[in-house]
Amino acid sequence: MIVSALLTSVGINLGLFLLYVVLYSVLRKQPHNLKIYSPRLLADGKLSAEGGFAIDSLLPSPGWVRAAWAVSEDDLLASCGLDAVVFIRIFVFCLKVFSVAGAIGIFILLPINYLGDQLRDTDFSDIPNKSIDLFSISNVKDGSNRLWIHFSAAYLITGVVCYLLYSEYKFIYHKRLDLFHTSGPQPQHFTILVRGIPIEDGSSINDIVHRFFMEYHPSTYLSHIVVHRTSKLRTLITDAEKLYGRLTHLKSRSHTSENLRRSGFLGFGKKVDVVGDYSKKLEDAEENLRIAQSGVSQAGEEVPAAFVSFKSRYGAATVAHIQQSINPTLWVTEQAPDPHDVYWPFFSTSFMKRWISKLVVFVASVALIIVFLLLVTFVQGLTNLEQLEAFFPFLKSILTIAVVSQVITGYLPSLILQQLLSVVPPIMKLFSSMQGFIANSAVEKSACSKMLGFTIWNIFFANVLAGSVTSRIQIFFDPKNIPLVLAVVVPAQASFFIAYVVTSWASLSAELTRLFPLIGDWIGRHCSGSTDGVHVPSIPYHSAIPKILLFELLGLLYFLLAPLILPFLLVYFCLGYIIYRNQLLNVYLPKYETGGKFWPIVHNSTIFSLLLMQAIAIGIFALKKLPLASGLILPLPVLTLLFNEYCRKRFLPVFVAYPAESLIKKDREEQNDPEMNVFFNKLVTAYLDPALMPVRHPVTTNDQNTPLLSSA
């Protein structure tokens, strides 16, 4: 790619980005779009969808940027939870890292690269037609002493990143503990989940659980709820909800048509019949459901799993952490998740089944990665005009036009890649949910790790390693040569990744404008006439975090090789910081609170990026005929791994379980609190399967938001 192609790409994407932002700042002010752009505030009752038309609502304004910027971290914590803060801290962390890296890269490494004369005739004119490679390390002369500056930069950036990682980990570790210390009593801290309850003839699981805990933990045991197999019930509930949705829709239409549109599609008399019809059906469905519920909760269908609650946090923690049974596959305990966070469909799996499904999911994930690789191979071909012409000979005439060819090489491949990528997170989430996790948060955390592996492999490795699927995998069977191979292929793809970063600006703004929900809502309103009420989404961490971490990986790798990428990355992180703050405050409602458990993933991924950077540095100094530098880089990965190991020991345990000190302190604080009795009374039923709760579909109500919100 030459400089002018890069500039074209920057131009297109900047234009698209600005277009989106202007669109957003206009659209967000339209009252009927509030449920797209501020569903959270609307649901909280802080905004109302009513309001007339005003001329200034058609003028773009940057007020939302100021609002997003102004919110303090404490406010963010209060309104969105620690997970959101951690998410935003990823941007802050990357901004800090790449400010330092950018300063070194642009003001020191880039000039040195450009002044090298490995690749070019030494004239400074006509920069637009120069290859971007002139700004990369490839242009430094082999064996030049200037490479020692790159060498120092590798050490410097590793030091900076490790220091920032440490302080960030420490910060989140303290936040996590603070959150625990300041929060009131929460069911998940008093409750554990027991699986693998041994079934005895003649006793119900209910009795077995009661007997076991009364025998071994009589002083702390409070109550328990045995889990039931409720998949059938859930189907019935979904059916009832569908009926209810259709009914409220019909009613609202009759309501609107009375007020606004006198002529509906249906006559008035007929409409009443339809409503009555649906009311009847709904009543039948609910009756069926009630019968089924009482059947399930009284008789069999018990699953050998139970939520067991204790009188103190420490009591629950001891039972969760000590192996209970002589047979370690029975009475398997773990800390329970938040009651809202429980992933109910998981419960049908036994110890062996969960274990096998883990294996199946692993194989399926690998298969997905390989299938995707074939797609990426094709997309990658688009960057080569010659290959493209070979594929589609009829394009030959069009491709000779300069602009078209620049658009295609600079923009199209990354666009296709990004679209393909958007299909993967739901699949990965599905895989994770099959693994037997007990909480939605655990499913998303696992999906996040899977997506990270997928992203790094399929976006990074698949693009830098040329050739067929097998030839790509083969370099990992030859570990000795990995640094050398990477040092050859990674710099070669610098221009692709610069283009990829630039394209991502537009995708960030697409996050802002929420085009798909907007179009969906528009179609809903204008075609079927339905106004579905406010749907408040939760932020999909499992697809958002790996994306950011990929950019961090790219930044760290190309810092040494092609520092030209850094300013574009800085722009990305700045935009992301503002946009996601805005979205977290206005759009997303947190579905769960893991207390910052996503940070260890970020930490590990950053360590991986550093190690890869160092491996490539070893390779590149060897290639550049400076073997001494190549050898002297070797202590760096060792030090990085030691640093990582220290962080694992120093911070990670608190992200796995709370320490006894905190648990006992909290227990003691509340010992004489009269409100604890109220809490314990609630705790007894906190983990009741929602499918077994009485159904409340008030047929007479007109409030359409409540049921949807409560199920969100």
Add this chain to the structure above:
Amino acid sequence: MIVSALLTSVGINLGLFLLYVVLYSVLRKQPHNLKIYSPRLLADGKLSAEGGFAIDSLLPSPGWVRAAWAVSEDDLLASCGLDAVVFIRIFVFCLKVFSVAGAIGIFILLPINYLGDQLRDTDFSDIPNKSIDLFSISNVKDGSNRLWIHFSAAYLITGVVCYLLYSEYKFIYHKRLDLFHTSGPQPQHFTILVRGIPIEDGSSINDIVHRFFMEYHPSTYLSHIVVHRTSKLRTLITDAEKLYGRLTHLKSRSHTSENLRRSGFLGFGKKVDVVGDYSKKLEDAEENLRIAQSGVSQAGEEVPAAFVSFKSRYGAATVAHIQQSINPTLWVTEQAPDPHDVYWPFFSTSFMKRWISKLVVFVASVALIIVFLLLVTFVQGLTNLEQLEAFFPFLKSILTIAVVSQVITGYLPSLILQQLLSVVPPIMKLFSSMQGFIANSAVEKSACSKMLGFTIWNIFFANVLAGSVTSRIQIFFDPKNIPLVLAVVVPAQASFFIAYVVTSWASLSAELTRLFPLIGDWIGRHCSGSTDGVHVPSIPYHSAIPKILLFELLGLLYFLLAPLILPFLLVYFCLGYIIYRNQLLNVYLPKYETGGKFWPIVHNSTIFSLLLMQAIAIGIFALKKLPLASGLILPLPVLTLLFNEYCRKRFLPVFVAYPAESLIKKDREEQNDPEMNVFFNKLVTAYLDPALMPVRHPVTTNDQNTPLLSSA
């Protein structure tokens, strides 16, 4: 190696073995050798060293074999502990495995190999001059369908080994739990070790520990003992003990000279002076020691570590398993070892120091392996006569004699190897003791793992992989080709390993005759005239177990390749079974009881052997041009790993910690036992550093055995 050379080697070793055994059966009956061959019984008072000379004590007799055979496993458990039973079960397990493997190998695989015609002209005469390779898989024709029998054998033996592993693991798991359930209250179950106690100004560690446990665990906390830095004290004690040893020696000599030998080296008058001199010195030393002890126990020199005892097993276990402090590097808890098993010198190491020393030890172990590799390379050269002649040209004329060359190729290399190997276990134990383990048993367990790695690498890999150190290591950087490379080189070394197994018979009998202690005792008695009292050794599991596991590895690998090794292995395991039973009953006194914690090492090593066998099978079928079989072996390692994973989940947790069910049951049984108060009173001082105990060196006593036994 040809068959006749093998037979020579068998002859030599069988002869040596029988010689040793005859020697043993005579020597063991001499009264003055009782302290070499039955020190345990002597120390227990079951035998006395007195007794006259009888003529039949000069005749060899096999009575000891019958005695060793007759002892039941329960008796062995009662007298030697579970670790000894586990040790003997390794032999039993190997005997079971190789009975099956031997039957298949000798009666099915060996004839098939011999009837193949890849290597030879088909005549059945002159077997002694045939190469051993004719009995190996190399002789089967490429692509022959007979290889499918080898293929089935690979599946069959994997199934047999896994079944036996499972039942063995289950057996030891039950034994371990039974031992716990039937044993009385033991200090280690009620006590934990806390390290990383935060130091505050103005408070002693004693106070800090007391305050912490009184605050967080008031209901279960019993007492604690802070650890002191006692290395100086230990030096003083050693000095005092040396003085005491010399004194008792002098006294015994005066005693003996009065009774038996009237003329000593020294006159009577002078002798009294020496004794008085030493008594004076000893008294001074003990006085110094007492002053130093009171200084250490009262004032500073406290180490931020303490043994904390609890009122119940479950109380101790909860504290041990739950992270105590907000900072995970402080208040680090773990279950305490048996008071006799505490490795006192460890306590000077902090969290960071322990961590760094672990790293240093890892590097040192790897360095040791590499240094040793150079030695092995040399030894390996001895099997090639040509190479030997090149090294030592002057040997040329001797080497032409057939017997000499056969001895050298068949016997010498393995003898040198075994002698070199005997130096390594102490070094590995030293390394392990530097790692900061708190118990002797943990040090030996870690040394056992290290030795296993060392043995497998330096005896197996170093011998099969030819070439320089770097070229040997390089095959692990090319994992794809490992099966193929191994399939080429492993069969080629079959004769070396058969010779190695045969040589080991003699080394087993050396274990029986205990030549070094015998000679040491003989020199002591006849030259310096000292009779040092009975020294009861403990069995060095860390050097004995890896040796057996190496033979298991060889057996499993060569089962497919060269089944000729199997009968020799079976002989080895039979002899080992008898000899070690005898030694455990008569010689070794268990120093500690881990409750079978060595078994997981055996299990993992067997799984590794299976995987290696399967990898080589993949390679050999590929080499033999039967790619379908090579591919169909692939599910086997996957299944083996799954089996291993299942065992890890099913059995391993109990080897790490006892389950709550057992702990609480035991606690409850003893709740109203009046003897528990006595136990708790003892528990308070159970973990006092022996260096701080009052010194008892009764200058007037003549009983020489007591002090040495009590310190053993």
